[in-house]
Amino acid sequence: MAPVPPGVRFLFTFNKDQWYRAFTFILTFLLYTSFHLSRKPISIVKSELHKNCSMASELATASGGGASQLPALTSLHTDMDCSWKPFDKNNYKQLLGAMDYSFLFAYAIGMYLSGIIGERLPIRLYLTVGMLCSGLFTCLFGLGYIYNIHSLAFYVSVQVANGLVQTTGWPSVVTCISNWFGKGRRGLVMGVWNSHTSVGNILGSLIAGSYVSSNWGMSFIVPGIIIAAMGVVCFLFLIEHQIKINGVNGHKDMYLQFTQGSTKGGDEEPLLGRETAASGRVPLQQVVVVKSESEPSAISFMGALRIPGVIEFSLSLLFAKLVSYTFLFWLPLYITKAAHLDAKKAGDLSTLFDVGGIVGGILAGVISDKLGKRATTCAVMLLLAAPTLYGFSMISQFGLGPTVAMLLVCGGLVNGPYALITTAVSADLGTHKSLKGNARALSTVTAIIDGTGSVGAAVGPLLAGVLSAGGWDQVFYMLMTADFLALLFLLRLVKKELTSSKSRPISTVE
Secondary structure: OOOOOHHHHHHHHOOHHHHHHHHHHHHHHHHHHHHHHHHOHHHHHHHHHOHHHHHHHHHHHHHOOOHHHHHHHHHHHHHOOOOOOOOOOOOHHHHHHHHHHHHHHHHHHHHHHHHHHHOOOOHHHHHHHHHHHHHHHHHHHHHHHHOOOOOHHHHHHHHHHHHHHHHHHHHHHHHHHHHHOOOOOHHHHHHHHOOHHHHHHHHHHHHHHHHOOOOOOHHHHHHHHHHHHHHHHHHHHOOOOOOEEOOOOOOOOEEOOEEEEEOHHHOOOOOOOHHHHHHOOOOOOOEEEEEOOOOOOOOOHHHHHOOOOHHHHHHHHHHHHHHHHHHHHHHHHHHHHHHOOOHHHHHHHHHHHHHHHHHHHHHHHHHHHHHOOHHHHHHHHHHHHHHHHHHHOOHHHOOHHHHHHHHHHHHHHHHHHHHHHHHHHHHHHHOOHHHOOOHHHHHHHHHHHHHHHHHHHHHHHHHHHHHHHHOHHHHHHHHHHHHHHHHHOOHHHHHHHHHOOOOOOOOOOO
């Protein structure tokens, strides 16, 4: 018999379980990439909404125009299609900040409920409905341009609705990925997997930037169509759980998709019929696993809060996410004003911040796995981020090279702790030993941590809109203060890790 080629031999040794793991990893990565892809356009479009008004104001100032020149300037204003009402006033930064706040505040409130609801519904259906609705509301925002809508109430309402439905995403994908991957190298796996956040931001910037100058409505419609299409993919292909069936006629373990059912009295039917089990064949139809009365119930909100480390990491994330989301929603506009670039170039340059975020998230995961100290890893990165934020505030004084380097470094240090807490730490706490094997707490714990962080995400862009009116320096002072507060809430856990006699993974959360 001819020898088996190495590539084919690899396919045989890569068993079904590993294929399912890889498939779930890639699919959930793409699903949440589409969530962030649909959130990014608003930050790219901001500089376009008020772009021409700024130009008209600069012309008026440069010409020293007085009352006699007002008609001419008004005519110029109209001919240039100055800005998109209602963002044509001097308080446009506050109005843009209000739009950010409406989305993020709804997201923060909805997140606390989303985890509790998600634990009681099939993840696949829950996530699918959320993605389809998010696609609808994202497209609606873009249709405001197509149908010439200038009502602030319309845009705020769409943002609120979109914020609520987008809360279906994070608890669902984290629960799903944690069902398939154990604790062994969770920091590394989650670090690589969480790069979907930055990948989505990059793709969202590129897509929105392609249309922003000609038709900013398409900057929302295209991402809306993409997330809705991914919702259909989720419904068709997502495998929520892993079931291990041992010893069927000496075959290797098999891993099957299942849905939960129920029967009176909690009786259970065998997973495989007697004839099927004897023959070793698995039927093509879906396997139904019946929920018995002895199955652990979903954890309560207060029960999740009592898990050691949940409160500390939640409060730390509140301020870490405040910093991260202020950059997410305001960085392109800041680059436009500070570096005097147009909206597309500023959006392209801002993607370097997300590239740095990818590297930072992976490094945080690898280091925390190696040292077994999640809180300490986050604390060191937060400590290093503060001087970097100060340097970033002087971006207008840099050339292109130093600006690129600053974007990469700042992105890594800002997003590293945020990525680690929302993924590996959340998964660790959701499977804490105090739960005695009840894995149904994972969605609630994830929602509490990310929901608390989302409060900071809502407050940060709003404060940036208010403070930027008095100069961008005030915004960066606010970001540095938030960075130190995020560090402060981790100090107790850091002390516990450093004084522990054992160095093992997730020492503060076990």
